[in-house]
Amino acid sequence: xxxxxxxxxxxxxxxxxxxxxxxxxxxxxxxxxxxxxxxxxxxxxxxxxxxxxxxxxxxxxxxxxxxxxxxxxxxxxxxxxxxxxxxxxxxxxxxxxxxxxxxxxxxxxxxxxxxxxxxxxxxxxxxxxxxxxxxxxxxxxxxxxxxxxxxxxxxxxxxxxxxxxxxxxxxxxxxxxxxxxxxxxxxxxxxxxxxxxxxxxxxxxxxxxxxxxxxxxxxxxxxxxxxxxxxxxxxxxxxxxxxxxxxxxxxxxxxxxxxxxxxxxxxxxxxxxxxxxxxxxxxxxxxxxxxxxxxxxxxxxxxxxxxxxxxxxxxxxxxxxxxxxxxxxxxxxxxxxxxxxxxxxxxxxxxxxxxxxxxxxxxxxxxxxxxxxxxxxxxxxxxxxxxxxxxxxxxxxxxxxxxxxxxxxxxxxxxxxxxxxxxxxxxxxxxxxxxxxxxxx
Amino acid sequence: xxxxxxxxxxxxxxxxxxxxxxxxxxxxxxxxxxxxxxxxxxxxxxxxxxxxxxxxxxxxxxxxxxxxxxxxxxxxxxxxxxxxxxxxxxxxxxxxxxxx
Ligand SMILES: Cc1cc2nc3c(=O)[nH]c(=O)nc-3n(C[C@H](O)[C@H](O)[C@H](O)COP(=O)(O)OP(=O)(O)OC[C@H]3O[C@@H](n4cnc5c(N)ncnc54)[C@H](O)[C@@H]3O)c2cc1C
Ligand code: SF4
Ligand code: SF4
Numbered sequence: 001x002x003x004x005x006x007x008x009x010x011x012x013x014x015x016x017x018x019x020x021x022x023x024x025x026x027x028x029x030x031x032x033x034x035x036x037x038x039x040x041x042x043x044x045x046x047x048x049x050x051x052x053x054x055x056x057x058x059x060x061x062x063x064x065x066x067x068x069x070x071x072x073x074x075x076x077x078x079x080x081x082x083x084x085x086x087x088x089x090x091x092x093x094x095x096x097x098x099x100x101x102x103x104x105x106x107x108x109x110x111x112x113x114x115x116x117x118x119x120x121x122x123x124x125x126x127x128x129x130x131x132x133x134x135x136x137x138x139x140x141x142x143x144x145x146x147x148x149x150x151x152x153x154x155x156x157x158x159x160x161x162x163x164x165x166x167x168x169x170x171x172x173x174x175x176x177x178x179x180x181x182x183x184x185x186x187x188x189x190x191x192x193x194x195x196x197x198x199x200x201x202x203x204x205x206x207x208x209x210x211x212x213x214x215x216x217x218x219x220x221x222x223x224x225x226x227x228x229x230x231x232x233x234x235x236x237x238x239x240x241x242x243x244x245x246x247x248x249x250x251x252x253x254x255x256x257x258x259x260x261x262x263x264x265x266x267x268x269x270x271x272x273x274x275x276x277x278x279x280x281x282x283x284x285x286x287x288x289x290x291x292x293x294x295x296x297x298x299x300x301x302x303x304x305x306x307x308x309x310x311x312x313x314x315x316x317x318x319x320x321x322x323x324x325x326x327x328x329x330x331x332x333x334x335x336x337x338x339x340x341x342x343x344x345x346x347x348x349x350x351x352x353x354x355x356x357x358x359x360x361x362x363x364x365x366x367x368x369x370x371x372x373x374x375x376x377x378x379x380x381x382x383x384x385x386x387x388x389x390x391x392x393x394x395x396x397x398x399x400x401x402x403x404x405x406x407x408x409x410x411x412x413x414x415x416x417x418x419x420x421x422x423x424x425x426x427x428x429x430x431x432x433x434x435x436x437x438x439x440x441x
Numbered sequence: 442x443x444x445x446x447x448x449x450x451x452x453x454x455x456x457x458x459x460x461x462x463x464x465x466x467x468x469x470x471x472x473x474x475x476x477x478x479x480x481x482x483x484x485x486x487x488x489x490x491x492x493x494x495x496x497x498x499x500x501x502x503x504x505x506x507x508x509x510x511x512x513x514x515x516x517x518x519x520x521x522x523x524x525x526x527x528x529x530x531x532x533x534x535x536x537x538x539x540x541x
Contacts, residue, residue, distance in 0.1 A: 188516040283450070
């Protein structure tokens with residue numbers, strides 16, 4: 001293959017597939033390279049794909065009978081956890097029952113593969129049906145640079161040439177480092193290990209236990225005891241006949257507190273409330289993957305340079321401010337914007353950073369960078385000991401006294417609350433946290 | 442529900458090129474650094490696949506076979522001992538997730 005592509009995309013995760021879909025629809029000649037056996041083979045998420053953007057890639061995807069997704073969220077829960085108890089904010093609404101759904105539960109090995117089939121269909125309908133490709137089982141070893149401008153990629157001793165490269169390699173971003181947009185060593189400070197089990201149930205049991213109807217689904221985030229004193233949080237999402245149960249835990253914090261992620265996962269599973277929730281289930285997969293925190297300090301210096309764009313978690317585009325992890329929807333949107341920028345660059349015949357900086361601009365104007373910028377305080381707060389330790393303890397302590405009826409004179413809630421505050425914190429700390437919280441949300 | 446041990450958990454993972462005995466390791470660890478200057482030896486507990494182990498003499502060893510390509514050790518090691526890469530699809534090991 002001596003011919004030059006308009007674009008080579010590295011990585012068939014959500015960012016790469018989203019970019020590929022837009023390129024195919026706009027009759028661009030491109031190569032999408034994935035090192036896994038198939039798209040999704042190497043990918044792990046919790047995972048809920050939040051928002052409605054999926055319909056921009058595959059319009060009315062929900063009409064497909066057996067598509068690549070698991071369930072549609074109509075029930076959300078945020079749970080504070082101490083050693084014995086859980087105290088939850090719980091919201092369920094038929095408002096979420098109509099398409100376009102705003103939360104789609106996915107298992108990546110199936111979902112990415114399905115999305116890749118859709119991209120292939122779009123390629124087949126494009127002007128370059130025979131000249132654009134999705135190539136799997138190929139690892140890109142190097143982005144080839146000439147005069148500091150990307151002009152191709154190398155895999156083994158084979159080279160492919162192109163006008164532009166979209167690096168959509170995910171969080172462990174070796175190529176982003178090689179092209180000089182990210183430091184060679186990224187410290188553990190704002191990085192977490194995500195770890196999870198997929199647990200299978202009899203489908204009827206699953207539906208009854210989680211009050212699911214048809215393809216409705218539940219998402220549950222956990223703060224507190226779930227992570228055994230380490231910064232981070234837990235999650236539980238319902239799939240068709242399995243659940244994804246797991247957590248994210250700060251790598252630096254584990255290093256300092258001498259904790260192992262697999263032990264923390266067992267600690268979480270042994271909590272009495274979780275134990276009841278997963279009773280009778282069978283673990284069918286154990287997985288782990290690094291995940292960003294949403295802290296901007298870890299992001300690459302810039303998201304473009306001559307001939308190159310970084311999309312998705314390769315650019316650490318993610319936010320986790322407690323109520324949800326948003327990495328996949330950010331990957332999807334940044335992939336779309338990245339591809340749109342490449343299309344424009346081709347029209348203008350200029351793939352230098354002069355044109356490609358429009359990617360950064362469009363991303364800054366989108367909800368992706370707006371949310372990352374606006375919620376930095378919330379990210380810091382979620383990763384502070386107050387949030388993963390003191391507040392959950394306080395809330396659960398209050399819950400325990402509030403819900404206890406023991407044939408004694410009952411105290412007014414305010415008094416109960418004040419006793420819980422004294423035990424786990426102080427009013428002054430609480431005011432400070434409340435102030436920080438109000439500011440950050 | 443019974444808790445699983447780490448080896449039971451790893452038993453559920455589908456590895457690539459499992460039949461090949463002569464695989465090319467995708468991660469190289471300079472264990473001289475581990476065993477001389479590293480104050481915490483944290484990879485021996487933060488690796489979710491237990492690829493880094495410590496023997497009775499407190500010496501760190503690394504074996505790549507069970508690695509699930511998560512990336513944790515690349516960040517956790519602040520001593521410069523970990524040379525991290527993705528496995529080669531043909532001659533490396535690495536994972537293929539069934540669920541993901
Ligand atoms: C435990 C856990 C729970 C999570 N939960 C959620 C959630 O509920 N909701 C949410 O939105 N996000 C969640 N996330 C985050 C989310 O998974 C990521 O942000 C998202 O997958 C990023 O997508 P991406 O396309 O940028 O990268 P990835 O999905 O990582 O895809 C990158 C792709 O590039 C390929 N690749 C990399 N390097 C090369 C190379 N050199 N050559 C060829 N191919 C290459 C990889 O094989 C992979 O297919 C979670 C993450 C974890 C770990
Ligand atoms: S942290 Fe680095 S130097 Fe220390 S034991 Fe682990 S790999 Fe070796
Ligand atoms: S990449 Fe993950 S599984 Fe592999 S050795 Fe490093 S920490 Fe262990």
